Amino acid sequence: MAFQAQWNRMREIIEVSESFLLTSHLFPEADSIGSEVALALHLRQLGKEVVIVNDTPPLDRYSFLTRLHPVGSMEDLGPHPDPDRFDVAFTLDVSTWDYTGEVGDWLRRAGTSVVAIDHHHSQERFGVLDVIMEEAASAGEVLYHYFRATGARITPPMAEALYASILFDTHGFRLSNTKNETLRVATELLDLGADHRHVSAQLFERESWARIHLLRLALGTLQRECDGRLVWLTISEDLFRLADAEFVDGDGILDFLLGLHGVEVCAMFRQLGTEGIKATFRSKGKQDVGALAEELGGGGRSTASGALLRTSMHDAIRAVLPRVYAVLGARDPVPVETSLSSPWVS
Ligand SMILES: [Mn+2]
Numbered sequence: 001m002a003f004q005a006q007w008n009r010m011r012e013i014i015e016v017s018e019s020f021l022l023t024s025h026l027f028p029e030a031d032s033i034g035s036e037v038a039l040a041l042h043l044r045q046l047g048k049e050v051v052i053v054n055d056t057p058p059l060d061r062y063s064f065l066t067r068l069h070p071v072g073s074m075e076d077l078g079p080h081p082d083p084d085r086f087d088v089a090f091t092l093d094v095s096t097w098d099y100t101g102e103v104g105d106w107l108r109r110a111g112t113s114v115v116a117i118d119h120h121h122s123q124e125r126f127g128v129l130d131v132i133m134e135e136a137a138s139a140g141e142v143l144y145h146y147f148r149a150t151g152a153r154i155t156p157p158m159a160e161a162l163y164a165s166i167l168f169d170t171h172g173f174r175l176s177n178t179k180n181e182t183l184r185v186a187t188e189l190l191d192l193g194a195d196h197r198h199v200s201a202q203l204f205e206r207e208s209w210a211r212i213h214l215l216r217l218a219l220g221t222l223q224r225e226c227d228g229r230l231v232w233l234t235i236s237e238d239l240f241r242l243a244d245a246e247f248v249d250g251d252g253i254l255d256f257l258l259g260l261h262g263v264e265v266c267a268m269f270r271q272l273g274t275e276g277i278k279a280t281f282r283s284k285g286k287q288d289v290g291a292l293a294e295e296l297g298g299g300g301r302s303t304a305s306g307a308l309l310r311t312s313m314h315d316a317i318r319a320v321l322p323r324v325y326a327v328l329g330a331r332d333p334v335p336v337e338t339s340l341s342s343p344w345v346s
Pocket residue numbers: 031032093119137138139169
C-alpha cells in the first residue's frame with residue numbers, strides 16, 4: 001500500500017504526543033468538521049488532549065457533528081494562548097496556509113509541528129508530514145484509510161462524522177470524485193453505524209430562509225452565455241443585506257446551477273466583506289476549472305475551485321470572465337459591460 005509509510009509516521013507522531021489542535025479552512029463545512037470530529041474522537045480514545053479550533057465558528061446546521069465533539073474558533077484559546085500548548089496540530093481539508101486564517105497564523109508564530117491531511121491538489125507542503133491523497137473524495141476518506149491501515153476502532157459516531165464528510169464532498173455521490181472506492185468506504189461506514197438517511201437530512205434538508213432568499217436574489221443576476229454552456233451570477237453586499245444572509249449562505253448555488261441542461265461551467269462572484277471578491281467555479285468535468293483558479297492565485301479541484309480577487313466586483317468580473325470564455329473555447333463572447341445589470345441592484 002502506497003501510503004503505509006505515511007500511516008506509520010502519523011501513528012508514531014500521535015503516539016509520542018499528548019496534546020493536539022485540529023483545524024481546517026475558513027468557513028468550515030461538513031468535510032472539515034466531519035474529519036476534525038472523527039480524528040478528535042480517535043485521539044480521545046487514545047487518552048490524548050484534543051481541541052478543535054477553526055478561524056470561524058461552525059454553522060448551526062452542523063450541530064449533529066459538533067455535539068459529538070465541540071468545535072470552536074480562535075477566541076476559545078483566549079487572548080494570548082501559550083505557544084507551547086499543543087505538541088502537534090493537524091490541518092484537515094486545507095491545502096494552503098492562507099486558507100487556514102487566524103489559526104494558521106498563530107500556529108506558524110507558535111512554531112507548532114503540523115501534520116496536513118488533505119485530498120486537494122497543491123504545490124504547497126507545510127507540515128512535518130503531509131498526507132495528500134488526491135484520489136480520495138474527502139479528507140474524511142483519507143482518515144478512514146488511516147484508521148483502517150493502523151487497526152484503529154471506528155466507533156458509530158466516528159463513522160457518522162466520516163460518512164458526513166464523504167456525502168457532503170461528493171454532493172450525495174453525484175460528483176466525479178465519487179469513485180468505486182468512495183462507495184466501498186461509504187458502505188463500510190454504514191456497516192459501522194452511520195445512518196445514511198439521517199446524515200442526508202442533516203446536510204441537505206436544513207436550508208435556512210436566508211439561504212433560499214439569497215438564492216432567489218442571486219438568480220436575478222444570472223447570465224447565460226456561450227450558447228448556454230456558461231452561466232454566472234454575482235452576489236454583491238446589497239444582496240447579502242437584503243436577504244439578511246452571510247457570505248457562506250452563497251455556498252451551494254453553483255451546484256444547483258450545474259443541474260441545468262447544457263451548462264458546462266458555472267461561475268459566481270461573491271463579495272467577501274472588505275477582502276475583495278471570491279470567484280467560485282464549477283465544471284461538469286469537461287473543462288478544468290482548477291487550473292483556471294490556480295492562474296488567479298486560488299486553487300481547488302478540476303471540477304470545483306475558487307480564488308480571492310482583491311479588487312472590486314466590476315474589475316473581478318472583467319478580469320475573470322475572459323479566462324472563463326477561453327476555458328470554454330468561446331470565440332466571441334458577449335461584451336462584459338452589457339452583462340452587469342441586475343434587477344435587484346441599481
Ligand atoms: Mn474536502
